[in-house]
Amino acid sequence: MLCNRIRSIAPRYRIGDRVRYSMVEPSNRKVHTSEGSISEKRIRNIGILAHIDAGKTTTTERMLYYSGRTNMLGEVHQGNTVTDFLQQERERGITICSAAVSFDWKEHRINLLDTPGHIDFTMEVEQSLSAVDGAVIILDGSAGVEAQTVTVWGQADRHHLPRLVFVNKMDKENADFEACLEEIRKTLGAVPVPLQIPLKEGKKLVGIIDVLSTSQIIWDVKSKGRSYQAVHINDEVQQDRVHEQLYEIIDMLSGLDDNLAQAIIEANSLESVKLHLVLDAIRNCTMKQLIVPVLLGSSYKNVGVQLLMDSVLNFLPAPNERNQSYDCFGNNFVGKVFKVTHDKQRGPITMIRAFRGTAKKGSKFITTNGTSETIQRIYEPLADEFREIDSFAAGNIGLCAGPKSTVTGDLVIANAAALKKALKRLATVEEEAYDEEGQIAVEHLLQSRLGIHTTVPDAVYFCSIEPPSAAHQTALDNALREIQREDPSLRVRYDAETGQTVLGGMGQLHLEIIRSRILTEYRIDADVGPLQIAYKETLQEPHRGQWTAEKEIAGSKQHVQIDATIFPSDKGSDERIVLDNSSEAQENLKLVRPRQMAFFRKGALGALQRGPKLGGQLANCAVKLHALIIGKGTADTFIMAAAAQCINNILSTSECRLLEPNMLLEIVTLNEYLSPILADLSRRRARVEDISQRGSCNKVVKVNAPLAELGDYSTVLRTISSGTASVSMELNGHSMLNESTEALVMRRAIGLE
Numbered sequence: 001m002l003c004n005r006i007r008s009i010a011p012r013y014r015i016g017d018r019v020r021y022s023m024v025e026p027s028n029r030k031v032h033t034s035e036g037s038i039s040e041k042r043i044r045n046i047g048i049l050a051h052i053d054a055g056k057t058t059t060t061e062r063m064l065y066y067s068g069r070t071n072m073l074g075e076v077h078q079g080n081t082v083t084d085f086l087q088q089e090r091e092r093g094i095t096i097c098s099a100a101v102s103f104d105w106k107e108h109r110i111n112l113l114d115t116p117g118h119i120d121f122t123m124e125v126e127q128s129l130s131a132v133d134g135a136v137i138i139l140d141g142s143a144g145v146e147a148q149t150v151t152v153w154g155q156a157d158r159h160h161l162p163r164l165v166f167v168n169k170m171d172k173e174n175a176d177f178e179a180c181l182e183e184i185r186k187t188l189g190a191v192p193v194p195l196q197i198p199l200k201e202g203k204k205l206v207g208i209i210d211v212l213s214t215s216q217i218i219w220d221v222k223s224k225g226r227s228y229q230a231v232h233i234n235d236e237v238q239q240d241r242v243h244e245q246l247y248e249i250i251d252m253l254s255g256l257d258d259n260l261a262q263a264i265i266e267a268n269s270l271e272s273v274k275l276h277l278v279l280d281a282i283r284n285c286t287m288k289q290l291i292v293p294v295l296l297g298s299s300y301k302n303v304g305v306q307l308l309m310d311s312v313l314n315f316l317p318a319p320n321e322r323n324q325s326y327d328c329f330g331n332n333f334v335g336k337v338f339k340v341t342h343d344k345q346r347g348p349i350t351m352i353r354a355f356r357g358t359a360k361k362g363s364k365f366i367t368t369n370g371t372s373e374t375i376q377r378i379y380e381p382l383a384d385e386f387r388e389i390d391s392f393a394a395g396n397i398g399l400c401a402g403p404k405s406t407v408t409g410d411l412v413i414a415n416a417a418a419l420k421k422a423l424k425r426l427a428t429v430e431e432e433a434y435d436e437e438g439q440i441a442v443e444h445l446l447q448s449r450l451g452i453h454t455t456v457p458d459a460v461y462f463c464s465i466e467p468p469s470a471a472h473q474t475a476l477d478n479a480l481r482e483i484q485r486e487d488p489s490l491r492v493r494y495d496a497e498t499g500q501t502v503l504g505g506m507g508q509l510h511l512e513i514i515r516s517r518i519l520t521e522y523r524i525d526a527d528v529g530p531l532q533i534a535y536k537e538t539l540q541e542p543h544r545g546q547w548t549a550e551k552e553i554a555g556s557k558q559h560v561q562i563d564a565t566i567f568p569s570d571k572g573s574d575e576r577i578v579l580d581n582s583s584e585a586q587e588n589l590k591l592v593r594p595r596q597m598a599f600f601r602k603g604a605l606g607a608l609q610r611g612p613k614l615g616g617q618l619a620n621c622a623v624k625l626h627a628l629i630i631g632k633g634t635a636d637t638f639i640m641a642a643a644a645q646c647i648n649n650i651l652s653t654s655e656c657r658l659l660e661p662n663m664l665l666e667i668v669t670l671n672e673y674l675s676p677i678l679a680d681l682s683r684r685r686a687r688v689e690d691i692s693q694r695g696s697c698n699k700v701v702k703v704n705a706p707l708a709e710l711g712d713y714s715t716v717l718r719t720i721s722s723g724t725a726s727v728s729m730e731l732n733g734h735s736m737l738n739e740s741t742e743a744l745v746m747r748r749a750i751g752l753e
């Protein structure tokens with residue numbers, strides 16, 4: 001009875017028809033990009049996230065094709081996809097940079113950011129997430145939830161993003177939809193709502209059973225999946241299974257959504273529940289991040305992508321349903337720079353997500369660093385293709401040519417008056433909006449309101465880089481400046497001791513890509529030194545020291561006297577410089593002006609970037625300032641230099657120790673290779689955290705191991721497992737080296753081993 005009732009509310013499909021239960025408002029209006037012609041309700045900004053190789057680019061390519069944005073279907077292995085347009089991406093078949101594309105689907109505009117899956121480019125993903133309102137997480141149906149899936153899931157959590165899961169690669173023989181649902185539940189701690197069931201003939205995926213419409217959908221191979229047909233399910237067993245699943249979904253949702261529960265109570269029966277109430281409940285619960293609708297398909301075999309696009313419209317939020325934190329800007333333009341690229345013809349391109357107001361061609365904005373910029377041209381997002389538009393408004397994405405100093409992550413605002421007004425509206429926290437140096441820290445403020453802190457992750461590898469000749473030095477400096485503007489996770493510093501430029505990166509691949517970009521895009525054959533591990537340094541005992549700096553500069557006497565202690569501390573970077581609050585110390589410290597204190601902090605923090613042993617960043621320690629005496633007329637920069645000298649001096653006389661980066665490895669291997677893999681790991685100072693079974697033939701091994709022992713690991717693993725095992729790694733903190741290993745590392749560093 002229940003099944004029949006539900007069946008009767010299910011709509012019918014025609015060939016190539018859209019999903020009939022679509023919740024999107026029917027409209028004949030066209031989606032335009034010019035100002036005012038597209039309402040926020042009709043926009044979806046989404047990020048597409050996954051573990052490496054799950055199929056983000058392949059899925060994006062289908063979306064562009066089915067929406068009519070492209071008329072050719074690109075493939076990753078043919079190096080002709082829209083979003084992987086960098087030479088390195090096409091050659092390697094991986095995504096390195098996030099790419100923004102936009103297309104229209106059922107009278108809606110979808111702005112989509114295809115993000116990289118490799119752990120070395122996590123920062124790229126992080127920046128993209130501040131520009132989107134929802135996310136599609138793609139799983140490889142044969143691999144389930146993988147290491148990087150957990151990372152991107154955590155990132156989406158931090159940005160409070162409602163999300164859908166698309167279980168891709170369901171055409172693979174070992175794909176297992178149920179196992180994926182279980183892993184979403186167990187590993188990600190989420191509540192999956194499976195809206196589909198794979199339709200298989202033997203082991204072959206032939207279509208999808210859509211639970212809400214209780215019909216089966218078959219894609220047409222000849223049209224590359226462009227048309228698809230929904231047909232009645234004839235198989236009784238299959239029918240019962242679908243209805244049972246629908247019943248389970250309604251039952252579960254009624255516990256989360258009051259409206260649905262109320263409707264069931266009023267009708268006094270679950271059988272009479274209206275489909276639109278179920279859809280509303282799915283949407284509401286997705287928006288509140290109580291559930292995650294799960295869809296499936298095979299992008300490569302052109303199965304399921306249109307239903308995913310429908311679900312993006314149906315279940316993910318429109319821009320006006322989020323980002324209330326930007327309300328303080330009223331109708332003034334405010335946006336976020338989520339990416340900067342350099343186009344050969346157009347120069348630097350700043351990609352901005354607008355949250356409020358409208359940005360017009362020819363208009364100006366200010367950045368949070370106080371610089372004023374002019375938007376000379378605006379383009380629509382389509383990877384590396386450029387289509388000019390006049391403006392872009394709240395909720396939308398625009399690519400702006402003209403801004404010279406914008407950096408990925410910047411908040412941009414119409415003008416100083418708009419900023420002032422916004423700050424006034426945030427009156428209660430207004431003071432925090434200025435840091436000690438008087439610089440505007442609105443972004444930080446807004447981010448803390450949103451609960452998001454974008455931190456640049458620590459470098460794990462570094463290497464020196466030198467131009468082929470002195471004549472190329474300026475060109476190399478410019479290239480690095482441009483790349484760093486695009487990619488804040490690249491660290492560039494000048495080492496005064498060696499006279500070399502040193503690059504710090506997120507991993508081997510990251511630095512390799514930087515090097516090849518310098519060669520191919522900037523035509524500089526730079527000499528890159530061997531990759532070295534970025535050790536950190538720490539000290540175990542507090543160490544106090546005094547320092548006096550005196551000098552005469554241009555007839556003016558400069559004098560700074562400092563008394564400080566460096567002590568072990570696990571506090572965050574905000575608390576790395578603290579003031580001694582004893583009454584004796586306060587007598588002196590209260591005489592120091594905030595501006596002078598800001599320069600002291602800057603100098604001291606700078607010095608903590610370079611430890612005495614191997615020049616590694618100081619970790620787990622902080623500075624306590626007991627006294628700071630500054631002579632009249634002393635320049636601020638002299639205070640900064642004195643602070644750095646003082647900290648260096650204390651560090652050089654204290655007992656510092658090295659910390660090495662550790663990696664968390666997730667190895668997936670056939671059962672028979674487990675023993676040799678474990679034997680090899682035992683020789684690498686590795687600690688096995690967990691071994692679990694995946695399916696009947698695979699084991700998943702989680703291991704913590706020092707990065708120093710993993711230089712050749714991917715190659716060795718391939719050899720041990722005859723090329724069948726895979727590994728992914730991510731940084732898992734730092735740990736102190738024992739004395740003998742530290743001595744060995746030190747000898748190696750100075751070339752004695």
Ligand SMILES: Nc1nc2c(ncn2[C@@H]2O[C@H](COP(=O)(O)OP(=O)(O)OP(=O)(O)O)[C@@H](O)[C@H]2O)c(=O)[nH]1
Binds near residue numbers: 052054117168297
């Ligand atoms: N069998 C099968 N292979 C697929 C499917 N989707 C993608 N692939 C293949 O998987 C490989 C990786 O696909 P991509 O689309 O590059 O994956 P990605 O997630 O964008 O990869 P990165 O951006 O490098 O992390 C390619 O060889 C695709 O052809 C699918 O549905 N089935």
